[in-house]
Amino acid sequence: MPQAAAYHHGDLRAACLQAARELLEEDGSAGLSLRAVARRAGVSATAPYRHYADRDALVSAVAAEGYRELARDLAAAHPSPSTPDDLASVAVAYVRFALDHPAMFRVMFAEPCDPTSEERVAATALISAYVQGIVDGAFPGSDASALSTTVWALVHGLAFLHLDGKLDTSTPEVVAEQVRAAVHALFTVARG
DSSP, X not given: OHHHHHHHTTOXXXXXXXXXXXXXXXXXXXXXXXXXXXXXXTSOTTGGGGTOSSHHHHHXXXXXXXXXXXXXXXXXXXXXXXXXXXXXXXXXXXXXXXHHSHHHHHHHHHSOOOTTOHHHHHHHHHHHHHHHHHHHHHSTXXXXXXXXXXXXXXXXXXXXXXXXXXXXXXXXXXXXXXXHHHHHHHHHHHHO
């Protein structure tokens, strides 16, 4: 049981998060419980409670990891986006993240989380600030707060429409083109 050995070296939190992510990928959130995480991590049934008061706290920690990974993917899509084309590239990365990590994405956005989780709140704020910064750069002088909410809502909706099979996901190129077209349509209206 290598995970149990990792716990004895003070890495229980990481072992629990890894176990939770594995369970999510296998069964979705239905199979995610502190007891199942403990079994997967190879620790006692009560060990996860040292870091997580309940399932919501565990889900919040997993979601925070997802938000940080999403932020890295978005920044990698374009390091300093300042045009609608740049923003479209970032939007494609957002939808791609959802399609590549469907269980994680659903935990991030569809699962109840601990509303007092500082880690989750900080990770969510990072994404929000990133989107607002992009909109500020692409549309100086606009109501960046309202427009960034609009952009996030559009891209987030596209992600779930793709995840739920409502839009064509036959190839990454098809997905990218659909997302780019939607983002450009929004900006055509916004500038008009």
